[in-house]
Amino acid sequence: MVAGTQTPRAAGTPWRSGLSKSRLAIFEQCAKRLWLSVNKPDAAQESNGTKLAFRIGHDVGDIACTLLPDGIMIDGANGMTFAAEATCKALLANERRPLFEATFIHEGVVVRVDLLIPDGAGWHVVEVKSTTRVKPYHCADLATQLWVMRGCGVPVTKASIRVIDTSFVLTEAGNYHGLFTDEQAGDEVAEILASRADVVAAANATLDGPEPALSVGAHCSDPFQCSFETYCRRDLPQSPTWPVSLLPGVGGKALARTMISEGVDDLLLVDAERTAHPLLERVRAATFSGDAYHDAEGVRRDTDCWSYPRTFLDFETIAPAIPRWLGTSPYQQVPFQFSAHIDRGDGELEHRKFLSIDGDDPRHACAEALATLPTAGAVVAWNASFERTCLLKLAAVSPLYESVLRSLADRLVDLLPVARRHYYHRDMRGSWSIKAVLPTLAPELDYGSLTGAQSGVEAQESYLEAIDGKTSLDRRQEIRRGLLDYCRLDTLAMVIALERLQGPASQVLPSQGLPDR
Template sequence: MPRLSKSRLVEFRQCPKRLWLQVRHPELREDAAATRLAFAAGHSVGEAARGLYPEGVLVEPAEGLGEALRLTRELVAQVPPRPLFEATFEHRGVLMRADLLLPQDGGWTLAEVKSSGSVKGHYLEDVAIQRWVLEGAGLPLKGVELWHLDTGWTYPGGGRYEGLLMRHDLDAATRGIAAQVSGWAAAAAATLEGGEPSVAMGEQCNSPFNCPFAAHCAAQAGAQPEYPVTLLPGNAGKRLAAQLIAEGHLDLRRVPADRFTEADLALVARVTREGEPWIDPMAARIVRALPYPRACLDFETIGFAVPVWPGTRPWQQLPFQWSCHVEHADGRLEPLEFLDLSGADPSRGCAEALVRAIPADGVVIAYNAGFERNVINQLARRFPDLGEPLTRIAQRLFDLLPVVRSHYYHRDMMGSRSIKAVLPTIGAGLDHASLGEVQDGTAAQAAYMECIAPATSPARRRELEAGLRRYCALDTLGLVELARFLAGTDEAGRTP
């Protein structure tokens, strides 16, 4: 019978089938780039937490968990006690490794370290499982804490990370939950003794974590409608989709029109059912009024859980790349770009290049422009000598997303208004799926991290650099084409 662990119980609590697949068929697991980045971030925060206790001991035996359990018992009994990292315990067949165990008043304080900037609800079960194991193993527990990043803290440099983490007392919050863990462990063990659980796909596939076995479960579910009810957007759409599925409605095109009371959901359903794109002529009036030159701008950013550059904060989004296509009144396109893969803080070079490149007049077009505005304003605050020209750029931002959201929908957007969903529908021959490895922002961050890693070969670095340039340029060329498409609609809502 396979051993259970804290991680396995967390998986069971999300979905029994996820636990069963992880133990019985781990080869079916498909981790997304975001998951790999999250693991790396968690590891870096754990290292930073351990660095706060230079006298501590890392339980890292060469001979497996049995040796880790033995070594932990020896270290817990040591006088005087020292902080322990990855101390390993077992109770009723459930293993756990504690991020930090800190000596306190003749006992110990458990500290679970997270890379988020707040205490999230699902953390309570995570910590409660550890509490149950520790108390069941006989450890005198004096405190139960969760540590997370203080996103307002600024790294002073020099490897000094005092103040990086905030501490929260979870003793009272986990006491009652810990009493339930024995039942979870019994149910999880019973799940592993049986065959693959039959669990329909649902919200648990993405909450609280994206399940790495989703592709396997989707394949098991068989052929689905081309336009399923699950494409309905927003929280209201998800709630309605769940109701429709419970009633036996799977194909959005076959759902009665009177089931949609919210305007946006009714629009998505109607366009999907009828098959004709909807373009409000107001879109053309809005876009045609935009002055030239039109600078279409997109940033790619990186955020480190543990800051590596002085003057930056945990998870602060720092631009390492931008692309800009400037469209002039005569239709001429001027491509511009910035990319820094040196591994040094790219912010200053990014800001200087932006100020030089963006025209002094006209409009700056973005998609979900709040992100670009935040990046630019952040650069202006960090570099006061560039503050005035950067602020002027931010003030001229125009957001195409609300125009699309209010005035355009094509059923092949599948309920999404993201630029990646919109571009393939406008007939410009632009599709992020054609790009290869770097197709979205998460993949761009992963590519950046690999590029600056010392172990990356020059050939691989060149390959990733080319992918980053193609991806970011497609976003801004796409903005040019989207603006042209929307401006081309006539008063009847048609495109020429």
């Protein structure tokens, strides 16, 4: 593959904050999103998940650079035109070395190449991704780079997308050789490359024109969640209080799409015969009436056999793209915290906890703390498959505690399917997550009142901040208190939820949703 053959040059014209690889990717998702990102950037609302994804991407890119120790980083602090000129000088230097963030500008489009590696008489272009497989938009990103580099006369002999190999296991601290695997550019990239000039022209036309009049739709979250969705919805007609999209599961979502195509988007307008499946009919009926579906007898029938002492268990985990600890693999879930509430059937609750925020491998200390939990009785979780996986993974690396950890895993019971079978309150809005169920049963247990982490994503972000060497001792202690409070609430929530699900219907709160239409 040859993207250019003449003498490489920095750029045809200086870059004045026009198009880039990321902006072209935004344009291909939604022209309006590109226009807003340039003209109304303050209207964006980034989610915590998006911020965490960016952090992961930066960490992966840094590791990819460390595997080429003789590489040169092209500094972009003084602007893209300066960076492009520095790149040109490095390309023409007598000593050919790998370049990081090599910068090129062509027809007003700037790209910064993750890795540019000498390859014979030319260069190997590498686009580094934090995913474990190549995705369609990766090919578009690579095609944009090749189009710009071709315009700059850079001889490209090979082009690859470098992703993470999940079979990698960290066996030596700091040694990440083998972490990545390459997929070379093929016909898909070549096809995209052939039409890149047209895409650039269309993107420029969008930026030169007024705000595009595009409606919200499936493209708002494919391939990325758009940060301007709230802005775009501001002038839309008010959605129904209870939209058909609340119908749960694959079947419910399929039915919702069918009804929307028929012009019905309000669940209150759906006839009972359309929701013949028992679960969907419960959701429809509870939404229509405002009365919760609560089969307390069914809950008791399913749970009375759960022997005492009952240990309500919840883990918080971190899954680094770059393995931090020996014996771990990319994106392996590693527990750094657990909470356990123990109910011995005598009306008293005992709380046990574990939290590691020193940055060391938390698995062995976590296993040791888990070994102090009761060796008999049911172990209650919400979506128990996750807790089971955590316990078995810990057992595999903790021979001293393997039998007790496997015993905990064998005694797991799951409260989630019990709630799904026997309870639905319309304020849950189609979800049986603990955070959806709890406010309908125990509003006094309010995640929103927590001063630290209030979700699993926030717990992960808090953990990463805590183990950062730049975090002060006072801030680390503040994070510790917040994490302990959050995880404790997760297990206390299960205790109270089970108690009230087993109890009379009078314990279920009336709907707090918006008034019926």
